[in-house]
Amino acid sequence: MKKLLSTVLAIFFIVSCSKDSEKNRAYVAKIDGTAITEKDLQAEMSSLPEMARELFQGSEGASKFVDEIVNKEVLYLEAKKRGLEKDKDLQKKLEQIKKLTLINQLLEKEIKASAKVTEKDIKDYYNKYKDDFIMPNQVRLSHIVTKTEDDAKKAYERLKKGEDFSKVASDLSVDKTSAKVGGDIGSFKRSEMSADIETIVFRLKKGEISEPARLKDGIHIFKATDIKGSQVEFEKVKGLIEQRLTAEKQRETFDKFIEGVKKNYKIDINKDAVSKIKFE
Numbered sequence: 001m002k003k004l005l006s007t008v009l010a011i012f013f014i015v016s017c018s019k020d021s022e023k024n025r026a027y028v029a030k031i032d033g034t035a036i037t038e039k040d041l042q043a044e045m046s047s048l049p050e051m052a053r054e055l056f057q058g059s060e061g062a063s064k065f066v067d068e069i070v071n072k073e074v075l076y077l078e079a080k081k082r083g084l085e086k087d088k089d090l091q092k093k094l095e096q097i098k099k100l101t102l103i104n105q106l107l108e109k110e111i112k113a114s115a116k117v118t119e120k121d122i123k124d125y126y127n128k129y130k131d132d133f134i135m136p137n138q139v140r141l142s143h144i145v146t147k148t149e150d151d152a153k154k155a156y157e158r159l160k161k162g163e164d165f166s167k168v169a170s171d172l173s174v175d176k177t178s179a180k181v182g183g184d185i186g187s188f189k190r191s192e193m194s195a196d197i198e199t200i201v202f203r204l205k206k207g208e209i210s211e212p213a214r215l216k217d218g219i220h221i222f223k224a225t226d227i228k229g230s231q232v233e234f235e236k237v238k239g240l241i242e243q244r245l246t247a248e249k250q251r252e253t254f255d256k257f258i259e260g261v262k263k264n265y266k267i268d269i270n271k272d273a274v275s276k277i278k279f280e
Contacts (some may be wrong), residue, residue, distance in 0.1 A: 028261055029070050036069060040264065044069060110257055115249035120242045126234050131206050133232040139201050140226035142166075142183035144173040145218045152212040152219040159209055165223050175216060183223070197222075 010057045027035035045053060045065070057067040084090065085129055126133065146152040159165060166182030173179040190198065198221075200210050204224035212219050 029066055031070065034073065036073065041065065041069065047118060054234060107254070109173055111250055111253045115253045117242050117249060119244045121245055122238055123234070125241050125245060126237065130231065131227070133237050134227055134229045135232055136202050136227045136229040138187055138228040139224050140168065140187040141185050142223045142225055143175070143178065143185055144169045144183055144221040145175040146172060147174055147218050149219065152221065155221055156212050159221070165209070184225070
């Protein structure tokens with residue numbers, strides 16, 4: 001149990017302790033001239049995840065919590081007494097922590113507040129991209145089948161460049177019957193195809209193309225030309241949409257913010273030096 005408690009407490013920050021001069025504050029424990037108050041303990045406890053808090057419930061748990069805090073404070077004071085805080089490597093690490101903390105605080109104030117997503121934003125997105133929230137049970141497919149990896153790669157590269165699927169199917173597919181009709185192979189419901197194919201095609205959105213996949217009769221590239229199914233209710237995807245929109249807004253806000261801030265500083269990047277950097 002002590003090992004578990006020590007592991008949990010290792011993630012704590014240094015206790016914010018008060019000095020003896022604060023006579024009017026009752027202390028829970030005292031190490032030399034440093035007092036630990038109930039307020040200090042409450043602050044430490046509130047920083048713990050709920051699962052860790054459960055380890056310190058009741059009078060026995062509180063006693064163990066105080067013991068661990070005392071142990072940590074004693075070790076901190078001993079480290080200072082030995083001059084470890086003056087170590088150059090440690091100073092660099094502390095400066096890096098300080099830098100990241102300040103950056104996070106800046107971004108918290110400047111970006112999160114201005115990147116809030118409203119209920120209207122979420123509903124507008126849901127209505128605009130309703131096809132993305134269909135639970136598919138039937139899909140109409142076109143495919144391109146090749147015998148070699150090279151041909152599959154050529155076909156996929158042409159498609160990614162925006163070339164018409166029908167044209168690429170006509171030129172490269174070894175399934176000549178479907179190639180004559182742009183690669184179309186008809187509509188399929190779930191369980192009407194092999195599990196390997198279902199895994200691929202029912203993940204596609206309407207108009208989306210799959211990456212080349214090797215199956216029994218060759219290497220296939222599928223395109224979902226139409227999808228039918230039931231619409232997922234708004235309330236079931238509301239949280240997902242909110243997360244997506246929040247991330248997008250935060251990214252957009254960050255890009256604008258950083259570009260504006262950079263204008264306040266003279267930035268000189270030595271491109272010649274950069275080109276010679278080799279990370280090991």
